[in-house]
Amino acid sequence: MKSLKKYMFNKTGHFGQYGGRYIPELLIPIMEELETTFYEAIKDSSFKTELNNLYKNYSGRPTPLYFCENLTKKLGGAKIFLKNEGLNHTGAHKINHCLGQALIAKRVGKKRVIAETGAGQHGLATATVCAKFGLDCVIYMGTKDYKRQLPNVFYMERLGAKVVPVKDGGQILRDAINAALKDLISNPKDTHYLLGTVCGPHPYPAMNAYFQSIIGKEVRKEIKPDYLIACVGGGSNAMGLFCDFLDDKDVKMIGVEAGGKGIYETETKCDHAARFQTGKPGVAEGFKSYFLQNKDGQLKETSSISAGLDYSGVGPQIAYLKDIGRINMTYSLDKDVLSAYEMLAKTEGIFAALESCHALAETMKLAPKLDKDKIIVFNCSGRGDKDLFIVSEKFNFNIYENDTCGRRISRHDRM
């Protein structure tokens, strides 16, 4: 049987029917150049050495594989291990592909880097590597995400990046991707588009999966899991955890999408972002995969408590692995995500990002149903600091409130 691990290097960039390069002619030479550079780089031992040094000394890898003893006891089933990607420099797994792609940009002498961001973690990691490597940086961010992930906007700007709020469409991740693609079409020669997930035209899905696969490789060194669970927005942290285990048939894999307020939708809007629940194959943003769309193929707006999962498309490799039955896809609802967030904080003293709490919510459902000798590894893809404003609102903690004169004051001032 063909190795699934090797399959990510398919030359046409197709994973079964998905993936490919559905882009304007102008971008074809740019993507071909990027593909060639990527393949050359990963064969070059000095590239690998430099990247591994950065992983170790800059990002702090390997990240801990932590046994959640209290949570395991509380749930009374399988042993729960947490791969703490949140302890990476910049607080999430996104730095893994940002370091890789920054070295690629440097290799071809590109001086300007652009990126899209949803939760702001990819934007933050991009701004960080640009500061380190002296590259000009522009980050596109939907206006809705800009507002709900303001702490990351602040950090990106302090790192010297220009953050551009995108007012088109639903003002979220998809609109930011569209804006970044248009920037690349306008500035193809001097700009590297540091795409932040396993979506987009080839070689991005394969390249980012390659750079993220360090997550699963580290897990393998420490433990033999029975279940791997990760949240899936575009799919970068999930592919990172899964890749190295794709050929281990006894390892079950579960991807968790954003169930939002439930699987309800109209002709134009979804209350969720669960592509594998109601989505269909389609072509947009340069690749073929499952998309949430109406019968004419118009993409629908999505909704989720977590900006990072709030996207109408999904990585083509994930779509392929789902179709052939290698991974199972499910979803978590916003309310269960918040319970999971609270549970992990109170049992283990860890704030997980709301994105990662989708995987945690599924872990908490599954663990009690399994024998005590089973092992679940869930990917805590990021830490929860960035979600302060969203979570404080959900738990009715007003950081800001209006005083008797209608002025906005912080809770601190009132005391």
Place this chain on the structure above:
Amino acid sequence: MKMTHVVAGYPGMIECEKIILAMAETGVSFIEIQIPFSDPIADGPTIMEANKRALLNGVTTEDCLKLIKRITKKIKTPILIMTYFNIPFRYGLEKFCKKAREADVYGLIIPDIPINEEKHEHYLENCKKHGLHAIQIISPITPPTRLKKIAKVATGFVYCVSTFGTTGEKNKLNPKLNSYLKKIRRYIKIPLALGFGISNKQQISTASKHADIVVIGSKIINLYNSCANGKISAIKNFLL
């Protein structure tokens, strides 16, 4: 020769039809009718906004195909459908091509289906089968090896993107226009259309010296939007 552009259903279906008929009266050689899409990655702000408005008006693929069928019965100007690949893909590519042929469409312009995807999508094959020109697109950085490949499959005419960037008015034409099109003519022996960013009569006459067909897109929509009244006659005056 000129090729003009509209977004089907913008500003409304009836008004859109009037604009198309007025354009035909001025003697343009081709008219592109764009079927709106939610994520038009090759389009700049003007056409993107028109796509959005048309979709908000509730325009469907079926409505657009009906409009095109009505139009081709009324005018002789060749009509091209411009859209993004997800539209025919979801409609069923074969069915879409068949319907387009029945509506007497000259060809399709789909910017996000490069020749590399032929093995997977059979787009060129379907166009050929139904007698539609699959209009090929070329950019200033398309290398000669690729121009050769495109030359083999191109029919009707070839659409040359004038410069980097998305559709929309630009202040200056690409100064290297002459050498750019000369290079392409070495490989491509059918007529060349030049589009993206052509926005005044001066630019049209300059572009006409080098290209066989000059494409006027966003400018038409901007003209329409900027006039308080006499919107359609403003378009006619510009094209005459």
